[in-house]
Amino acid sequence: MRSPLDRLRHAISFEIIGLSLLTPLGALVFAVPLKDMGVVGLVGATLATLWNYLYNWGFDHALQRLTGTTRKTLATRFVHALLFEAGLLAALLPFIAWYLGMNLWAALLMDLGFAGFYLVYAFAFNWAYDRLFPLPEWQLAEEAPHASRVPASR
Numbered sequence: 772m773r774s775p776l777d778r779l780r781h782a783i784s785f786e787i788i789g790l791s792l793l794t795p796l797g798a799l800v801f802a803v804p805l806k807d808m809g810v811v812g813l814v815g816a817t818l819a820t821l822w823n824y825l826y827n828w829g830f831d832h833a834l835q836r837l838t839g840t841t842r843k844t845l846a847t848r849f850v851h852a853l854l855f856e857a858g859l860l861a862a863l864l865p866f867i868a869w870y871l872g873m874n875l876w877a878a879l880l881m882d883l884g885f886a887g888f889y890l891v892y893a894f895a896f897n898w899a900y901d902r903l904f905p906l907p908e909w910q911l912a913e914e915a916p917h918a919s920r921v922p923a924s925r
Contacts, residue, residue, distance in 0.1 A: 772831060772841055777904065782823040785896055786816040793888060801881055803871065811870060815863050815885070822862065826855050842909050843901075852893045856886045 773781070790812050798808040830851055831841045843851060860882050868878035901909075 772835065773827075773906065778824055778827060781827070781900055781904075782820045784900075785823060785893075786820045788896065789819075789889060789892055790816045792892070793885065796888070797881075797885065800884065807871060811867060814866060814870070815859075818862055818866075819859055819889075822859055823855070826858065830854075840908065841906065843897075848894060848897065852890050852897070855893060856890050859889075860886050 794809050794812045795805065797803065797812065798805040834847070835841050864875065864878055864882050867882055868875050
C-alpha cells in the first residue's frame with residue numbers, strides 16, 4: 772500500500788503535468804481565452820487533486836480486500852481510470868457551465884473532452900508512476916514465480 776506522502780507526490784505531480792498540457796490545448800481546441808481556460812484548469816486541478824487522493828486511497832483499499840494486492844492488471848487500470856473520470860466529470864460540470872457562461876450541454880461536451888484527455892493521460896501517467904516508484908510487494912511478486920523454477924541445490 773502506498774504511503775500518504777507517496778500518494779501526495781502522485782496527486783500533485785499528476786495535476787501539475789496534466790494542467791500544463793491541458794490549459795493551452797483546451798484554450799486552442801475550445802476557442803476559450805487562455806486565462807479562462809487557466810481558471811477552469813486550476814479549479815479542476817484543485818478539485819481533482821483532492822479527488823485523486825481520496826479515490827486512489829479508497830480504490831486501493833477495495834482492491835486489497837478483493838484481490839489481496841494493490842497490483843493492477845490492465846483491465847483494473849482501465850476500470851480505475853474510467854471510474855475516476857466519471858466522478859470528476861460529475862463534480863466539474865456545474866462549475867464549467869457557470870464560470871464560462873455556457874449551457875449544460877456545451878459544458879458537458881467540454882467536460883467530456885477533458886475527461887477523454889485525462890482518461891488517456893491518467894492511464895499513461897499511472898503506468899509510468901508505478902514503473903518509476905514500484906512498491907516492494909510488486910517486486911516480490913515478480914520474483915516469486917522465478918524462484919520456483921530454480922533447481923534446489925544439494
